[in-house]
Amino acid sequence: MKMYVLIVCFVLVVSVSSCPSTCTCKWKGGKQWMECRDKFLITIPEAPESEPTQVLDMSGNNLQILPKEAFRRAGLLNLQKLFLARCRIGQIDSGALDGLTNIIEIDLSDNLLTSIPSLTFQSVRFLRDLNLARNHISKIEKGAFQFVPGLVKLDMSESRLEHISPEAFTGAKSLESIKLNGNRLSHFPVRSVEPLNKLMMIELHDNPWICDCNMRSIKIWVAENNKAPVQPICSGPERLTGKTFSELHADDFACKPEIRMDSRYVEAVSGENATIVCRVDSIPPAEIGWYWNGRLLLNNTAFSSYQRVFVVEQGEYERKSSLVLTNAQESDSGRFYCVAENRAGTADANFTLQVNYRGVGLPFLGGAQVNGISLALFFLIIIILIIIIYLLIRMRTITYPNSKHPAQIEVMGNGTAHAVVNKTPSLTPVIETSSFTERKQFPPPSYHSTEMMSPNGHLP
Numbered sequence: 001m002k003m004y005v006l007i008v009c010f011v012l013v014v015s016v017s018s019c020p021s022t023c024t025c026k027w028k029g030g031k032q033w034m035e036c037r038d039k040f041l042i043t044i045p046e047a048p049e050s051e052p053t054q055v056l057d058m059s060g061n062n063l064q065i066l067p068k069e070a071f072r073r074a075g076l077l078n079l080q081k082l083f084l085a086r087c088r089i090g091q092i093d094s095g096a097l098d099g100l101t102n103i104i105e106i107d108l109s110d111n112l113l114t115s116i117p118s119l120t121f122q123s124v125r126f127l128r129d130l131n132l133a134r135n136h137i138s139k140i141e142k143g144a145f146q147f148v149p150g151l152v153k154l155d156m157s158e159s160r161l162e163h164i165s166p167e168a169f170t171g172a173k174s175l176e177s178i179k180l181n182g183n184r185l186s187h188f189p190v191r192s193v194e195p196l197n198k199l200m201m202i203e204l205h206d207n208p209w210i211c212d213c214n215m216r217s218i219k220i221w222v223a224e225n226n227k228a229p230v231q232p233i234c235s236g237p238e239r240l241t242g243k244t245f246s247e248l249h250a251d252d253f254a255c256k257p258e259i260r261m262d263s264r265y266v267e268a269v270s271g272e273n274a275t276i277v278c279r280v281d282s283i284p285p286a287e288i289g290w291y292w293n294g295r296l297l298l299n300n301t302a303f304s305s306y307q308r309v310f311v312v313e314q315g316e317y318e319r320k321s322s323l324v325l326t327n328a329q330e331s332d333s334g335r336f337y338c339v340a341e342n343r344a345g346t347a348d349a350n351f352t353l354q355v356n357y358r359g360v361g362l363p364f365l366g367g368a369q370v371n372g373i374s375l376a377l378f379f380l381i382i383i384i385l386i387i388i389i390y391l392l393i394r395m396r397t398i399t400y401p402n403s404k405h406p407a408q409i410e411v412m413g414n415g416t417a418h419a420v421v422n423k424t425p426s427l428t429p430v431i432e433t434s435s436f437t438e439r440k441q442f443p444p445p446s447y448h449s450t451e452m453m454s455p456n457g458h459l460p
Contacts, residue, residue: 018048052078066096094119139163146171158182190217208235213255213283254344257282274328278338286340
């Protein structure tokens with residue numbers, strides 16, 4: 001018996017003596033622990049050689065950085081649980097956890113991380129419990145946990161989260177518990193959690209939720225699955241501020257309708273049906289009404305003693321409402337109003353109907369047809385002008401043979417003599433006397449004068 005006690009004491013002494021001076025090594029909860037809490041350590045201490053350390057608690061130190069193979073170099077390859085809370089860690093190398101193939105739990109809460117160290121998790125594929133609470137992580141990117149398919153618990157509460165990707169939890173289909181409370185989330189993509197068939201609990205409270213149409217899907221999902229132990233509270237819009245999800249109907253999570261119009265102006269022919277179309281985008285679907293002169297126009301009701309109105313609706317979230325007025329008359333011309341309403345508010349638009357009289361023997365032309373004809377006439381006029389200009393230019397460039405333009409001096413009296421001078425035509429002043437009439441051309445100074453000749457061809 002004494003020998004057994006001595007052996008036990010010797011083992012304990014060796015175990016204690018091989019533990020780092022700043023740490024406490026002990027057997028607790030069926031595992032070998034090395035506790036080095038609040039010791040101002042800046043590096044990972046080496047593990048004792050006597051017993052393989054299974055749990056390392058270094059919370060409250062000043063590590064700041066986890067370098068590559070930090071635990072492999074310290075001989076801590078048998079770790080199953082790692083507690084590094086409050087260590088001012090802001091940077092983790094992608095290979096920092098290399099060699100920790102047995103680890104199932106990591107606590108990195110209350111540090112200075114600004115993003116999820118996704119690549120680091122490639123070394124710890126059997127991780128089941130991850131605590132990233134109270135860091136400075138503003139968003140969860142697509143596939144942030146894809147390398148830890150066995151992850152069961154995730155705590156990201158009070159981490160200043162503002163955005164979550166619809167594919168944030170892709171690859172982490174084993175998740176059963178997600179804590180996202182106490183962040184800055186205003187919207188949440190339901191697509192991110194719909195594939196998580198094993199999810200049993202999600203905490204969404206203490207976020208500034210804007211309970212509009214973008215949150216309608218998550219409201220329905222939470223109500224149907226009953227997975228939120230604490231009901232989230234709306235921070236907006238104003239009409240819903242302070243109300244819990246459970247107090248509200250899904251249709252309260254709404255966005256004001258938006259009306260899309262191809263044109264505000266509608267034309268019709270007298271005696272035929274007039275159709276006005278109103279397109280409304282709305283979540284949840286809006287109720288659409290038509291008004292004329294303050295009067296609500298209902299489907300299949302009388303508009304006058306010889307007219308009826310019909311309202312035809314198609315679609316849900318993108319709804320098309322068509323108002324059909326039978327036997328339209330010129331007196332029906334005026335404004336018709338389309339009003340769309342849901343719990344978020346009302347939107348309206350006015351349409352101007354112009355009913356035109358069809359002339360006898362002449363086809364009726366609508367505005368679009370008139371515009372088309374006008375455009376065709378415009379181009380026709382342009383073509384005609386181009387042809388005219390072309391012909392004028394062509395005519396001016398044609399060279400004609402020289403023609404004679406006689407400039408004559410005639411002396412009318414008893415003599416028969418006359419002279420002919422070939423010259424360029426010019427103005428011919430006429431001088432009259434009592435004995436004869438003389439018509440004479442005065443050539444430019446550069447021209448050569450031509451002498452008068454007698455009938456026999458000799459000079460006088």
